Amino acid sequence: MKFSRLESANASPAVCFTCNGQVIEARVGDSVATALLMAGIGSTRDTALSGEGRAAYCLMGVCFECLVEIDGIPNQQACLVPVSEGMSVRRQEGAPQVWNG
Amino acid sequence: MNDSTYDIAVIGGGLVGSAVAWGLVRGGARVVVLDEGDDAFRASRGNFGLVWVQGKGDGMADYAAWTRRSAEIWPDLAATLASEEGVDVGLRQPGGIESFLTDADRDAAELEIKRMHNQGLPGRPGDGANDTKIITAEEARALEPSLGPEVIGAAFNPHDGHVNPLYLLRGLHAGLQRLGVDYRPGHAVVRVGRDGGGYRVVTSKGDVLAHKVVLAAGLGNIPLAPTLGLNVPTRPDRGQILVTERLAPMIGYAYVNFRQTEEGTVMIGASSAQAGFDTSLDIDTSARLAARARRIFPALAKARIVRTWSALRIMSPDGFPIYAESETHPGVFVVTCHSGVTLAAVHALELAPEILAGRLSERLAAFSPKRFEMVEA
Ligand SMILES: Cc1cc2nc3c(=O)[nH]c(=O)nc-3n(C[C@H](O)[C@H](O)[C@H](O)COP(=O)(O)OP(=O)(O)OC[C@H]3O[C@@H](n4cnc5c(N)ncnc54)[C@H](O)[C@@H]3O)c2cc1C
Ligand code: FES
Numbered sequence: 001m002k003f004s005r006l007e008s009a010n011a012s013p014a015v016c017f018t019c020n021g022q023v024i025e026a027r028v029g030d031s032v033a034t035a036l037l038m039a040g041i042g043s044t045r046d047t048a049l050s051g052e053g054r055a056a057y058c059l060m061g062v063c064f065e066c067l068v069e070i071d072g073i074p075n076q077q078a079c080l081v082p083v084s085e086g087m088s089v090r091r092q093e094g095a096p097q098v099w100n101g
Numbered sequence: 102m103n104d105s106t107y108d109i110a111v112i113g114g115g116l117v118g119s120a121v122a123w124g125l126v127r128g129g130a131r132v133v134v135l136d137e138g139d140d141a142f143r144a145s146r147g148n149f150g151l152v153w154v155q156g157k158g159d160g161m162a163d164y165a166a167w168t169r170r171s172a173e174i175w176p177d178l179a180a181t182l183a184s185e186e187g188v189d190v191g192l193r194q195p196g197g198i199e200s201f202l203t204d205a206d207r208d209a210a211e212l213e214i215k216r217m218h219n220q221g222l223p224g225r226p227g228d229g230a231n232d233t234k235i236i237t238a239e240e241a242r243a244l245e246p247s248l249g250p251e252v253i254g255a256a257f258n259p260h261d262g263h264v265n266p267l268y269l270l271r272g273l274h275a276g277l278q279r280l281g282v283d284y285r286p287g288h289a290v291v292r293v294g295r296d297g298g299g300y301r302v303v304t305s306k307g308d309v310l311a312h313k314v315v316l317a318a319g320l321g322n323i324p325l326a327p328t329l330g331l332n333v334p335t336r337p338d339r340g341q342i343l344v345t346e347r348l349a350p351m352i353g354y355a356y357v358n359f360r361q362t363e364e365g366t367v368m369i370g371a372s373s374a375q376a377g378f379d380t381s382l383d384i385d386t387s388a389r390l391a392a393r394a395r396r397i398f399p400a401l402a403k404a405r406i407v408r409t410w411s412a413l414r415i416m417s418p419d420g421f422p423i424y425a426e427s428e429t430h431p432g433v434f435v436v437t438c439h440s441g442v443t444l445a446a447v448h449a450l451e452l453a454p455e456i457l458a459g460r461l462s463e464r465l466a467a468f469s470p471k472r473f474e475m476v477e478a
Binding site: 048049064067074075094095096097098099100101 | 246247346347348349351364365398400401402403404405407
């Protein structure tokens with residue numbers, strides 16, 4: 001699926017962040033989830049149970065499908081976090097490991 | 102009384118009513134279950150899901166033995182729900198840990214073990230106890246490496262476990278449907294009166310006739326019981342629970358206040374508050390539960406909480422179950438308890454057949470509400 005930005009959103013200044021090292025240009029005011037969708041990244045994590053790919057779904061903080069690691073902190077809801085310059089986003093693979101035994 | 106008369110009307114379709122009704126219909130009875138709707142107080146939809154033995158029955162040896170019996174036959178219930186109703190309820194019985202943060206925690210557990218050891222039943226020594234033992238912090242961390250450095254020791258019981266309580270409810274209801282039980286949601290029972298040799302159950306949507314009646318309406322028993330010659334002095338006790346996102350496996354045992362589900366979420370429980378019929382949430386309580394969780398499992402500090410809720414326990418004055426047949430209304434039984442998950446196996450497989458046979462056996466005598474009258478006298 002291809003997303004396009006509203007005319008008015010195009011007016012806001014550019015901001016760059018990375019996803020798994022890939023540099024992505026977004027606009028100030030984008031959430032991480034919309035920026036990833038705009039960049040054509042269709043799968044932002046693999047589920048904890050089945051390992052299937054998932055991406056943002058509700059875009060309003062309810063479904064928790066959009067979890068990603070942001071600046072080293074896992075399980076952030078990408079749809080609730082605005083992008084910022086230099087931010088480092090990573091895909092989540094499987095269930096987050098909070099305990100490293 | 103005519104052809105439309107049921108053998109047994111069960112009032113309440115939560116875990117207690119469903120387990121009993123499932124046992125009754127498997128025994129061949131014609132059963133109707135009368136239930137309220139989504140606006141009812143329903144502990145069965147908001148509980149923690151432990152099949153818990155440790156500490157159960159401190160003060161009543163019969164309850165200790167009854168709980169142990171339920172944990173022992175729980176695998177039969179789980180296997181039957183899987184094979185006959187097609188529902189895997191996720192029973193796990195790895196043993197349970199109660200972790201101590203202070204010497205006072207350890208002292209209290211030691212005393213409980215001693216009291217329970219000393220309350221053996223006549224002719225059945227040891228039946229009042231349940232194999233709980235104190236272990237050191239090192240032993241606890243050897244079992245569960247994710248326990249934090251603040252844990253100074255623990256109590257361990259090999260019989261404890263957990264289950265998905267929502268799948269349990271679904272499995273029982275699947276059985277009720279498959280076996281032809283007449284399940285009627287939205288039928289609040291207003292009153293039960295005599296009708297010929299049986300009973301007329303008056304509901305918000307019409308009357309039902311039955312030879313026997315089982316009161317299993319949780320907190321809904323409170324107004325009904327006294328009109329049927331039964332003393333059921335239960336009250337609501339609010340418990341709050343937090344649940345994390347799905348996490349990679351980090352908790353292998355069952356805990357009074359923690360369990361990691363098969364899907365990976367960690368449940369953190371549970372408070373206790375006397376707040377009447379009120380299921381609102383109290384943020385201070387959530388914060389306290391979370392803070393304690395971080396002391397016991399420090400790794401949880403990095404986990405996100407995705408939901409929190411509260412539900413009302415159905416508490417008797419001593420916390421033990423109430424089972425009885427009415428003396429003034431023969432054939433009317435009350436079955437209610439806290440710990441309806443743990444006791445689901447005995448309710449379905451052992452209590453229901455006794456109700457079907459028409460009387461409760463001697464081993465259930467101790468659960469009669471007569472014990473409250475004796476205390477008052
Ligand atoms: C926070 C919390 C944690 C818990 N943790 C555990 C645990 O880990 N392990 C464990 O074993 N137990 C636990 N419990 C206890 C367990 O959930 C209950 O013992 C059990 O669910 C009680 O089931 P019930 O069917 O009696 O009650 P409910 O689930 O309350 O069901 C009562 C039913 O009766 C119906 N009803 C009420 N009035 C009427 C009426 N007048 N007419 C028709 N229908 C009526 C209602 O609609 C409802 O469906 C916990 C409880 C709570 C609140
Ligand atoms: S997309 Fe649903 S919570 Fe983020």
